[in-house]
Amino acid sequence: MSGFAEKLRCALVIARRDFVAVVFSKTFIFFLIGPAFPLVVGGLAGNIGAKVQQNVERPTIGLAMSAEDNRRMMAAREELDGRMAGGLPDMIELAAAAPGKAFDARSALADGNREVTAVVGGTLDGPTLTATADRARQWVGLVSNLAARARAEAPTAYPDVQVEEVNTSIAKVRTGQIYTAQGAQVLLFLLTMLLAGMVLSNLVEEKGNKIIEVLAAAIPMDALFMGKLFAMLAVSLVGIAVWGTAIGAIVLAGSESLPSLSAPAVGWPLFLVLGFLYFAMAYLLMGSLFLSIGGMAATVREVQTLSMPVSMFQLMVFFFSSYALTMPGTWVEWLSIIFPVSSPYAMLARAAQQPEVWPHVLALLWQAFWVVVIVRAGAQLFRRTVMKSGPARGKARRGVFARFRRKAY
Known part of the structure; x- marks a missing residue:
């Protein structure tokens, strides 16, 4: 037991010697502030990347229906905006389709000056969505909802949904x-x-x-x-x-915005x-x-x-x-x-x-x-x-x- 106590005493002497030599050195300050630089760089890179991603992936739907149908679709979009999680894509009016003539949606999607993600043509009774496969699956329900809303002669009220929440589950x-x-x-x-x-x-x-x-x-x-x-x-x-x-x-300082x-x-x-x-x-x-x-x-x-x-x-x-x-x-x-x-x-x-x-x-x-x-x-x-x-x-x-x-x- 005395041998163990002697080794422990020697270990503590070495520990105290090395601890004092490291902590009271000038380089220890740089050691403490060292991790701050990657955090600052990572935070700036993350914010810049989020801004770039947000600007690059902001979707826009072009409307190529009749002038009246375009106006109604825009009004329906404004009415629904804020009711859906994540918001709705932007909508712009490309052109009013001429009677009896279909709008060339593929050329509009390939036009670099327009930069639209999808084109909605046809009529409110039979809308046509021209988009890539993933966007078509994502927005087909949205276009149907907007067309149904725009087709109604009088605004219909959206019912309030009663939600019953539970504290947790296993x-x-x-x-x-x-x-x-x-x-x-x-x-x-x-x-x-x-x-x-x-x-x-x-x-x-x-x-x-x-x-x-x-x-x-x-x-x-x-x-x-x-x-x-x-x-x-x-x-x-x-x-x-x-x-x-x-x-x-x-x-x-920012506890309200942090996940628990x-x-x-x-x-x-x-x-x-x-x-x-x-x-x-x-x-x-x-x-x-x-x-x-x-x-x-x-x-x-x-x-x-x-x-x-x-x-x-x-x-x-x-x-x-x-x-x-x-x-x-x-x-x-x-x-x-x-x-x-x-x-x-x-x-x-x-x-x-x-x-x-x-x-x-x-x-x-x-x-x-x-x-x-x-x-x-x-x-x-x-x-x-x-x-x-x-x-x-x-x-x-x-x-x-x-x-x-x-x-x-």
Whole structure:
């Protein structure tokens, strides 16, 4: 027990040292404001894209009936506008059809100066709709309704429909909980992918200036690895606290326009606690893997080379967990729960859909066990592949010194 306490004390010393070095550095400010730039660019691109899409896909129906029929169709359209979800397409009068002569609707649709999506000709008793297949299926009922409305000699009143609403249904609750589970998985993936990558380059600088050798000679290697993981986790939590505060202020300012998520099965307070714990476990699991890989990299270039397969691995874990969400109760879901790296994602989704609490206690213990296993294995690998360079250089130096003595004498 004293050995465990000593390792824990050493890990906390390393964690405090790395945490202070990162948080009180000038680059940490840029780390905090870094995610704001993609959000701003994404928001601007989304708004511009929505404006372009709205202008490009604004449909217009051209009227090519008689002058009186065109007027009545326009009046019927104005009367119906606002009663249908999404509004009605615009209508313009192309020309008044000559008596006994059909209007060339195909030429009107091909005319670049008119830019109409469909043409309605014929009469009110027998309207003709000329359009593409998808628009024809979409607007055939609308044209029929407008023609019937325009054909009436006196306006007919539209009856008010009485609506009886229910608060919810079991199907709606299940669907909402699935959306909550998906949103939680996406948020957990984004935070883990954004923050866990810092661990990759954690040891490169200290390996370059030989600090790691001094630390390894003073404390156990697994305690060193665990301390660095704790430090990076604490740094990540500071970043999440800052980002969460900023996003929370934005959400409160525009809460009326934001969609509401369905309450998870375990309730929001426990779900948030589990979300924090599963983020910590996901970060420690991925961080321990990244720390082991980064410990074997000798230069920053090697770390950059390793970043791509590491990111792909994270992406595959997320896709696997998302796929398991669509197959509840199958071996795929159980495999995602048992597999250590995907277990936090799967269990967080389970918390949104299942009210049982005891499986989360077992899952957290299982994930903590694998954190210890991976850290110890990474420390052993680092000691065998990297730290063995010290004795080798010592032997080389003794060999050179012996040859120098033989030559001297």
